[in-house]
Amino acid sequence: MATPIQAVITAIEDRTETVRILTLMPVTPFLFKAGQYARLGMEGFEPRSFSMASRPEKDGRITFHIRNTGGGLSAALGTAKTGTRLTLEGPFGDMDIAHAQNRPVLMVAGGTGIAPMLAMAQEILRQGLTEEGVKLVFGARTQSDVYCRPELDALLSSGEFTLTEAIGDVTPPQALATENTSLNQHVAYLCGPGPMVSSVRDVLLTRGIKASNIFSDDWSKESA
Ligand SMILES: Cc1cc2nc3c(=O)[nH]c(=O)nc-3n(C[C@H](O)[C@H](O)[C@H](O)COP(=O)(O)OP(=O)(O)OC[C@H]3O[C@@H](n4cnc5c(N)ncnc54)[C@H](O)[C@@H]3O)c2cc1C
16 A cells, blocks of 8 residues: 655635535645545544545646534544645545446436546546536535535536436435436446445446446445
């Protein structure tokens, strides 16, 4: 396992009461692909996994979407100031946009699970990997939890990206179960809380997608 590298928080943007966007500048280059995640560490806290919300940038900056769960590292990051030093370990993860080549792409995200989807959608469109378009189903508790409206609007303006918001009582698996078109040509990327990822996977299998074409980050893998 590679030694963690040092990084500094260079910008902070609070988008809701519990979600903030952190920009980190690694001290040495941190190489990763859109869709992957890193283990972030801070002195005094157990390291935790967070998905890169940006695609690899020439200047090395990386953004993360952090939900403050009220304890642990996420709460410490929720009050951290610019200049705070962190460690970055990785990258990890199987959500590779190479699988999207010439296929219709379905992304399903819950909450801050949207972070890697933004990075992957931006990179798929930038590389022109598919002419079939990218569809994102985004689950959030309330409208105000759709905290990444500027990033979604930028993707929508490409004309090659469509968005279904599953808000409140309508969860992503429910939204997907109300449609009946076959997904047998699709590749799917899923990210968010474990129960959501598992229910969405079940629905997608009934709609004809091959299990080998589903890639996910299941956050239940890392419980407290
Ligand atoms: C592959 C992967 C990628 C991830 N990417 C992101 C990401 O991009 N953004 C992000 O915000 N998180 C992400 N997570 C979740 C993150 O790694 C932590 O599990 C989460 O931030 C809680 O860690 P903590 O140390 O702050 O809290 P802990 O000390 O583990 O827990 C503190 C309190 O919060 C509760 N809690 C823990 N997790 C959650 C949760 N998800 N929702 C509500 N309450 C919770 C605990 O039960 C406990 O009461 C990802 C997880 C994985 C496995």
